[in-house]
Amino acid sequence: MISKEHIIKRFISYVTIDTQSDPNSETTPSTKKQWDLANKLAEELKSIGMQEVTIDENAYIMATLPSNVKHEVPVIGFISHFDTSPDFTGANVKPQIIDKYNGKNIVLKKKENIVLSPDYFEDLHQYKGQTLITTDGTTLLGADDKAGICEIVSAMEYLINHPEIKHGKIRVGFTPDEEIGRGAHKFDVNKFGADWAYTMDGSQIGELEYENFNAAGAVVTVKGKSVHPGYAKGKMINSLYIAQEFINSLPRIETPEHTEGYQGFFHLHDVNGNVEQTMLKYIIRDHDKKHFEARKEVMVKLTNELNSQYGREIISIEIKDQYFNMKEQIEPVMHIVNIAEKAMKELDITPIIKPIRGGTDGSQLSYMGLPCPNIFAGGHNFHGRYEYVPVESMIKATEVICKIAELTAKRK
Template structure:
């Protein structure tokens, strides 16, 4: 049904274009190099014959696959992002294609002794005899989310070539800067015009997600007072020590390395400072909204307690909400999740319905009025040198897209 060679060729053509985003940039896209893939995607959609394909000044790409059904069918959308994470280099990606994976170690880079092993990544064993695409060990791969883009493009091409498949209007959307939390910030929901959509941005085959973390970023500013250490008694206030007290006062087991499922956490992901001032950077995550708000209170109360001990306002907080759990927006329209689940089963994929331990453009879009669950794109070990994707998973994701459009037209 879906051509394996076409999937591989398209995916490789996308991942070899560097599209890392940059959280320190204020432009959209946040990096100029994202335009290289954006322009390519826009041109490919035009070549598909999608005459309304547009790309705005911020790099948001939209196009419509016209309906083939003779009845009124809801307009649905499929969305993916073309940036890759700034956490690991995406420059000069050299994909390696492993045919008929035998189940053992994969040497990614012999010179650097970098090995992708099922001893470390047990999920590999689920893909024995399949074709894997890996990195060469020096970069990430970019399956997050160029696998999703590949699947949407291949599904669109297939539907164009098979007009006998009846479907309603299908909207396609590609966005920049998802990896730095801005993928939906300038997404024009009204222009997109879909009743609902799906992000093709999940991981292993079968994933279907409609709930995610509530999320906030926190900066903790700790003031100190610098005095010559030889004459500092009773005068110096060392902000580093106070910051250390702040860190150690938080629940030690409520951190990413000790939590799973729907358990939330405090994550210290940055610290810099000196005697005069120390800044701590945290992210807060929790699926439960009440628990999420309680985590903010824990931080506020801790700051108040430390300040009262010194009789000075030494600790101040800057808390910024980032996104919220989309479950509350999806539950009133659960038929869109049930449709995706039915489509998966129809193409012999077992649905894995679970909460996302992270964020997704779908969360922000859901709160912007576009309900948007998340479907697997097939990749594993995102954001690092051990990233890989089974080609067969990408084929199945493409089949799921096609089947969703077909089933939606039969309702």
């Protein structure tokens, strides 16, 4: 049985190290502070008895648990990322442990009236009686994806200490910069050497995902002309108003706050401007490849229409693809999903097979030749002050890893 206290201690040792990534940096990792946890993880893997532990010049960590069976078994991998989101501060994380959660409001910061409430976050209801780890309301927690790292390390340690559990060769990998879309960019798939892998980067217990968004980023630049407002008639072009026109011309209900399931969206996440120039930054998401391409075309068409309306090239747009739906790469090898599903069922976990409304390292790795579905890590409300993780979910995720290893070794 995996110790709750051991899981809590390990997890807290990770989340109290600030590893926030930076999308504006061109280095890998994007922030020097990611090295603090990366180096700790490399040493910890060695200390629990993992072999072939490496950490490269970009902070990618890999390690091996050798097979303990004589017959040939596929090499499987487990992958998580150690950076945290730039959306909310990850400095000075002060986790709070809520033992035997009573199902009521959790006061994170009394002075500022910051409350984690089941009335708003309804998922809390399913964890009544369990042990929760929350923030203190001033930072994110970092369960995305330090819960995944904790589970992988704990599972490897458990397998090392329990050689009666038979398994093939297992590779583990920890990556920087996943939160800014670069986690797989410098991942050496050949060096990793697995037949397939799983990212431990999902949310609630039971999640098992092999579909994700097709993703692109768009930068819309509106050029204006600044003239003294007292003499501006017929001369001034206010880029802010034209940018507003662009924003209002996209479907208002096709945004993150109005969509779910397989529905795609346009998401305006940054605006920076003045009369002379305004820049809009969007992300474009859709599970369906045709709809994804159509969304990009909608933005290009709107740009052309506004330029035509104003009689000059006043707006420019740059669209860059970021990642694609891994479903195309996973469906030919669906047995890897079936193994994970069977592992959950044998542990009395109800599998929740659904599309990811986002992406993981696995989506890019799948297109790099490493099929890589996603499994729950247990956390909720990622990227903000209301993030929390049930300890029991982390224990179950750890058990799923061990069970997948065991089932893979039994395959004929």
